Each structure stands twice: as structure tokens, then as C-alpha cells.
Amino acid sequence: MARISPLVLAPPLIFAAMAGLFLGGMFRDDPDALPSTLIGSSAPALALAPLGESAPPTDASLRSGEVTLVNFWASWCAPCRVEHPQIMALKDEGLTIIGVNYKDDPEKALGFLEELGDPYSAIGADADGRTAIDWGVYGVPETFVVDGDGTVVLRFAGPITNSILANRIRPAIEAALAD
Numbered sequence: 001m002a003r004i005s006p007l008v009l010a011p012p013l014i015f016a017a018m019a020g021l022f023l024g025g026m027f028r029d030d031p032d033a034l035p036s037t038l039i040g041s042s043a044p045a046l047a048l049a050p051l052g053e054s055a056p057p058t059d060a061s062l063r064s065g066e067v068t069l070v071n072f073w074a075s076w077c078a079p080c081r082v083e084h085p086q087i088m089a090l091k092d093e094g095l096t097i098i099g100v101n102y103k104d105d106p107e108k109a110l111g112f113l114e115e116l117g118d119p120y121s122a123i124g125a126d127a128d129g130r131t132a133i134d135w136g137v138y139g140v141p142e143t144f145v146v147d148g149d150g151t152v153v154l155r156f157a158g159p160i161t162n163s164i165l166a167n168r169i170r171p172a173i174e175a176a177l178a179d
Contacts, residue, residue, distance in 0.1 A: 036155040043150045044134040048124025052110050056124025057098045063150035067176040069097045070144040074104040075112035077140045083159035084116045091119035099123035102140045147176035
């Protein structure tokens with residue numbers, strides 16, 4: 001009887017293992033969710049430079065007693081442009097929104113806001129990305145819901161669509177208001 005070389009079996013076994021991982025990933029409860037160690041913890045510091053004429057937000061901004069959204073964005077980010085109408089709608093409803101401009105040219109960032117509208121009650125620049133690292137940001141856009149005591153209630157990575165707004169962001173805001 002001929003002996004089968006282990007090298008012949010390796011490619012099908014590797015393929016089967018990768019297919020299993022792929023299928024397992026497809027059937028997760030929430031494929032869009034990225035884990036965050038910040039949920040239920042105090043929001044990290046906001047060490048931001050000014051962007052434009054206004055003063056950047058401070059840590060006190062996150063502990064003001066009001067539910068706050070912290071939105072990491074950039075002018076070069078196409079998904080940030082997609083989510084901007086939803087951010088503007090939340091501003092129009094009176095929600096406090098802090099903008100963190102991530103690794104962006106200040107003039108282009110201000111042009112973005114001039115073109116699309118400025119939804120932020122306070123805004124600052126994170127030119128070197130240090131604040132984003134502290135918050136665990138993978139990339140822009142990312143949005144955090146923070147309760148009035150400064151506790152992170154939700155992290156959402158990606159653009160906020162109408163569906164995400166209705167099914168993820170608004171429920172988190174309501175939960176933060178209920179606390």
C-alpha cells in the first residue's frame with residue numbers, strides 16, 4: 001500500500017480550517033461590532049489642539065451631566081461624508097456632539113464643515129492620533145455615546161446610516177438618558 005505524504009494533506013486541511021473561520025465569522029451575532037474595552041468605563045482624556053477659532057473640548061465636556069456623542073472624523077474620509085447628515089440630524093435634535101478631527105489638514109477640515117455644516121458643540125484636532133489611540137479607534141469614522149457621568153455606553157465603528165442611527169445609536173442614547 002502506498003503511503004500518503006503529509007505534504008499532500010496540508011493544503012486541503014489548511015483550506016478547511018480557513019473556510020471554517022470564514023463561515024464562523026459570517027454568523028456572528030453582530031458582524032459590524034468591534035469589541036471595545038471602554039464600554040462601561042470612564043471615557044479617556046481628550047487631549048486635543050484647537051481647530052479653528054473655538055477652544056477644544058475638555059474632559060469636563062464629557063462629564064457635564066448630558067449625554068454626549070464623541071465623533072472621530074476627517075475631511076479625507078469618504079464614509080465621514082456619508083454619515084454627516086445623520087450627525088447633523090442629531091445636532092438638530094439638541095444632542096451634544098464633540099468632534100475629534102483625526103490626522104487631518106486643519107484647512108481641509110474647516111472646509112469640510114463649511115461645506116456640509118458644523119454639528120459639533122466643541123471640536124478639536126488630533127493631529128498625531130494619540131487621542132484616537134487612547135480611545136481605541138481603529139479608523140474613522142467612529143462614534144462613542146458617553147453618559148452624563150463620562151462613562152462610555154457604546155462604541156460604533158463605521159459610518160452612521162439611518163439604520164444604525166435607529167437600531168444602535170438611538171437605543172444607546174436612550175439607555176444613557178435612563179441612567
